[in-house]
Amino acid sequence: MSRLFNFCAGPSTLPRSVLDQAQQDFLDWNNLGASVMEISHRSKPFIEIAQQAEQDLRDLLNVPDNYKVLFLQGGAYGQFSGIPLNLLGTHTQIDLIETGTWSEKAAQCAANYAKVNILATTAAQKYTTLPDLSNIQASSESAYVFYCSNETINGVEFQDTPVILKCANNTQPDLVADMSSNILSRKINVADYGLIFAGAQKNIGPSGLVLVIVREDLLDRAHIHTPDVFNYAMQAQNGSMLNTPPTFSWYMVGLVFKWLKANGGIAAIEKVNIQKANALYKTIDESDFYSNPIAIEARSRMNVPFILKDESLNARFIAQAKDAGLINLEGHRMVGGMRASIYNAMPLDGVLTLCEFMRHFEKTS
Numbered sequence: 001m002s003r004l005f006n007f008c009a010g011p012s013t014l015p016r017s018v019l020d021q022a023q024q025d026f027l028d029w030n031n032l033g034a035s036v037m038e039i040s041h042r043s044k045p046f047i048e049i050a051q052q053a054e055q056d057l058r059d060l061l062n063v064p065d066n067y068k069v070l071f072l073q074g075g076a077y078g079q080f081s082g083i084p085l086n087l088l089g090t091h092t093q094i095d096l097i098e099t100g101t102w103s104e105k106a107a108q109c110a111a112n113y114a115k116v117n118i119l120a121t122t123a124a125q126k127y128t129t130l131p132d133l134s135n136i137q138a139s140s141e142s143a144y145v146f147y148c149s150n151e152t153i154n155g156v157e158f159q160d161t162p163v164i165l166k167c168a169n170n171t172q173p174d175l176v177a178d179m180s181s182n183i184l185s186r187k188i189n190v191a192d193y194g195l196i197f198a199g200a201q202k203n204i205g206p207s208g209l210v211l212v213i214v215r216e217d218l219l220d221r222a223h224i225h226t227p228d229v230f231n232y233a234m235q236a237q238n239g240s241m242l243n244t245p246p247t248f249s250w251y252m253v254g255l256v257f258k259w260l261k262a263n264g265g266i267a268a269i270e271k272v273n274i275q276k277a278n279a280l281y282k283t284i285d286e287s288d289f290y291s292n293p294i295a296i297e298a299r300s301r302m303n304v305p306f307i308l309k310d311e312s313l314n315a316r317f318i319a320q321a322k323d324a325g326l327i328n329l330e331g332h333r334m335v336g337g338m339r340a341s342i343y344n345a346m347p348l349d350g351v352l353t354l355c356e357f358m359r360h361f362e363k364t365s
């Protein structure tokens with residue numbers, strides 16, 4: 001069977017050229033006579049792959065020199081615990097902006113370690129919008145302010161870095177961002193953050209890795225009971241190889257970074273991402289047949305949930321979409337309906353094919 005356009009939310013579609021390269025390299029990487037996943041993570045060839053991937057990521061995001069880039073395991077979910085363990089220091093509280101399922105989960109995990117002060121929440125709006133932060137002030141007791149830049153399940157995305165007013169004592173807690181599903185999709189200024197983290201399997205590569213980009217001065221305060229593999233300072237000192245990393249995933253994310261660079265970097269992919277999202281939301285908005293529940297200014301460019309007016313047509317929509325070469329459009333079980341995840345690796349052509357299919361389905365239903 002040929003490859004179809006895959007709208008899965010994660011693990012998600014990868015660039016075709018990256019998969020072709022991996023296939024070519026699969027049995028014999030770089031004339032070593034072995035696969036990249038069969039060699040030691042401490043060998044010179046693998047260290048080169050690892051360091052090149054870090055450098056390419058630094059180039060893509062303009063990561064300042066005073067930030068460490070870590071390639072860790074345990075997923076973004078692991079970091080919901082790893083972050084409080086590493087960053088609380090002498091604090092007993094964090095601030096959190098609750099905008100959907102993932103920031104809710106992050107709050108639950110952080111509550112094992114600290115008091116979680118919800119600065120703002122859109123739970124009452126069923127996470128269909130973003131909170132007004134204009135009069136929100138960080139609390140001086142908090143170690144950091146946590147938020148999720150793109151809520152993968154709900155389809156809500158911050159269009160800019162949130163601006164939180166300084167605390168009463170005129171300090172500003174560091175901003176910590178879960179960017180699992182929109183990192184590398186749009187321009188960001190890394191220096192605005194104390195820490196950025198992202199599971200790989202949405203917009204970076206296959207599952208198995210979580211990226212942590214953390215300012216160096218935050219590495220001195222890990223709780224004594226932090227497991228070594230989650231300890232940022234220890235991992236930083238050991239090039240993220242305190243233990244065996246997922247070497248094949250690391251190699252794959254390296255290929256994706258190279259693909260992004262070769263295609264013009266973040267500025268170029270952001271343009272395509274805007275085109276894709278505009279086309280899909282336009283198709284939804286122009287019909288009475290489909291709808292998207294999210295406030296327009298809060299809509300995600302990466303994850304587009306939509307519902308059919310007549311929900312009894314859901315199964316037929318999914319079946320006919322598959323026949324048209326479009327797969328994995330089922331919505332998350334908590335939200336229902338449909339969801340099209342249109343990350344960096346989804347070509348514009350895939351989204352235009354989906355839009356065409358949706359119009360056709362509407363006409364013929």
Ligand SMILES: *Cc1c(COP(=O)(O)O)cnc(C)c1O
Pocket residue numbers: 010074075076077078102148150151152178179180181199200202
């Ligand atoms: C998928 C996702 C997670 C969880 O990632 P895992 O790698 O499965 O731990 C956390 N946050 C966001 C925003 C996600 O999209």
